Amino acid sequence: MTVTNDPDELEAQFAQWRRYVRRRPELSESDADELEDHLRGSVGQLTALGLHDDEAFLVAVKRMGGLDELSREFAREHSERLWKQLVLTGDTGPRSRSRTDLIVMLICALGAAVSVKVPELFQHSIGYDLDGFYSLNYSLFALPWLAAFLLWRRRAGRLVCGVVAALFVVGAAAANLYPLDTESQSIDVVATHLPIALWFVVGLAYISDGLRSARRRMDFIRFSGEWFVYLTLIGLGGGVLTAFAMGAFNAIGIDLWEFTNLWLLPCGLVSAVVVAGWLVEAKQGVIENIAPVLTRLFTPLFTVGLLAFLVTIGWNGRRIDVDRGNLVLFDLLLVLVLGLLLYSMSARDPMAPAGKFDVMQLVLVASALVMDALVLFTMTGRVAQYGSTPNNSTALGANIVLLVNLIWTAWLLLRFVRRRQPFAVIERWQTTYLPVYAGWMWIVVLVLPPVFAFR
Known part of the structure; x- marks a missing residue:
């Protein structure tokens, strides 16, 4: 050096x-x-x-x-x-900033709630989504408002704001201008991958104060995990409160079903997306104490589960059946493993030496790598036999992207465990690979539907 x-x-x-x-x-x-x-x-x-x-x-x-x-x-x-x-009391210094953040967050949350109801003025019913409009656009009613809050909080420049806005416009164009039939595979592909592609746009807003910083990208990974935890907690609390309210009003002869399903749930969900982001920003010290506990709890569970699955395959000698349902299940499992790995890395002290938990992570990554290779092998044979479709092409590409990351991550973890390199190298690889995920999501949303003639 x-x-x-x-x-x-x-x-x-x-x-x-x-x-x-x-x-x-x-x-x-x-x-x-x-x-x-x-x-x-x-x-x-x-x-x-x-x-x-x-x-x-x-x-x-x-x-x-x-x-x-x-x-x-x-x-x-x-x-x-x-x-x-x-708890946001007082009126000076950072408390004043916290109050301002709260006001801006409430404005953005209200904007999300209003925007999700605006399409009903143009004959799009949120209760009877026969044309698939809300399935395709739901993330577009929430994530732009979260990105706006983050851009405001980061004091982002005009160029970054313009790029973020342009990407949301591109996503909206793909969702609404492509001739996607409700019975086609393409509409399912776009509906499931557009929110992920747009989440990376939220990430661009989040790191707008350090676009070239690997540390800020790792901060975004941590933000994503904490945001999911908060959103889940809000959903659970809101669900319990809604159930109690409906039961109480039903006891006096008032049916809240229509209000709940057409107003409370859709408006509450998009607003909760913004509120959860604000909570991560405002209460970082609270959830950061939970992050290491979550990673150390679920990493062993996922490791044991994957190892048991691989041992069972070897014992029975049966190949993996990759029908549509199983394909979604395996891809979701691999994504969860990768998310757990990234979240644990973001919660780890980068200066700490390698320990037993890092060895367990290496076993987890190696197990996921073997499973991904098996699924990819079976999937390739299926595509060769029956031809390609939007679904299996999307899954095939996603598994290749995951396979490349898992291979190199396993190698870097092995070198770290053997004390051949610092942990920072693994962090740098993961943060450098994030644009690859984002690029693939946008390819799925923008390129694959026209390639398969929107079928």
Whole structure:
């Protein structure tokens, strides 16, 4: 590694560290100043001992510990103030920013709720979606509003905002201008893959303050996992509340079925997408304590499940039956394994040495790799025998994309476990591969339907 004593480079490192610290809403500007003063003092002491600027900076940051540790230290020192900030009370400093974020979030959530009902003015019924309009467009009523909130929060430039808006327009055009018949496979392919393609557009909005930063891409992976957790919790809570409300009103002779299905559920779902994103941004310290627990709970379960499946295949000697239902199941399982792997990486301390949990992840990836190869082999034979369709072509391409990632991930994990390379190499590979997933999703949405004549 080349070391320098360039003051501008050192200041750039301080600025990058400060931006990272300020993403935590519970730390005020004065808190960040205090942390930065402490860091600068430590760097000054180390350079006085003869270390180069970049070496001193890295050592000083390492000595200070992770940001979560610093947050806990500040929480102990300023517990009353930080707790009030967490529940959004008060009226100065970051509390004022939190209130502004809350207002903008509510505007975006309301916009999503209104937009999902607007098509009914043009004869599109959300209760009787006979033409498939809502199946194709539902994500377009929620994700642009979440992206708008993130762009506003990141203070994104006009160019990034324009690119994000243009991609949503392209997605809307594919959903509404392509002649997709409700009985065709193409409409199923677009309806299932467009939300994923648009989620990567949300990711572009999320990393708009650091487009070239691998760390920000990993932050987006963490954001995605936490957003899903919050959305699930909101859905469960909302479902229980709705069931109680319907039961209570039914007891007095009022039927809420039409209101619930035509208004509450569709408007609540698109609004919850925005609210969940705001919660991740506002309450990061809460869910980050859950993330390592979730990954360490489900990684062993998925590992044992995949190993049992592979052992059963070897014992019985039966090939995998890849009909449409099983194909969706296997692809979903592989995606879940990959998502679990990425989420666990985002929650991991990149400076920690390899341990038993990393070995378990290697076993999980290797098992998923074998299963993907078996499914891909069987699928290729099926395509050769019966010809290609939009469904099997989509699945075939997705399995190839996953296979490439799993092969290289397994190799990098093996080298890390054997202490041949740092964990940062694995992180860099995963964040670099994200555009490949995004590119394939857009190919599925924009290219495959016309290639198969929209059948």
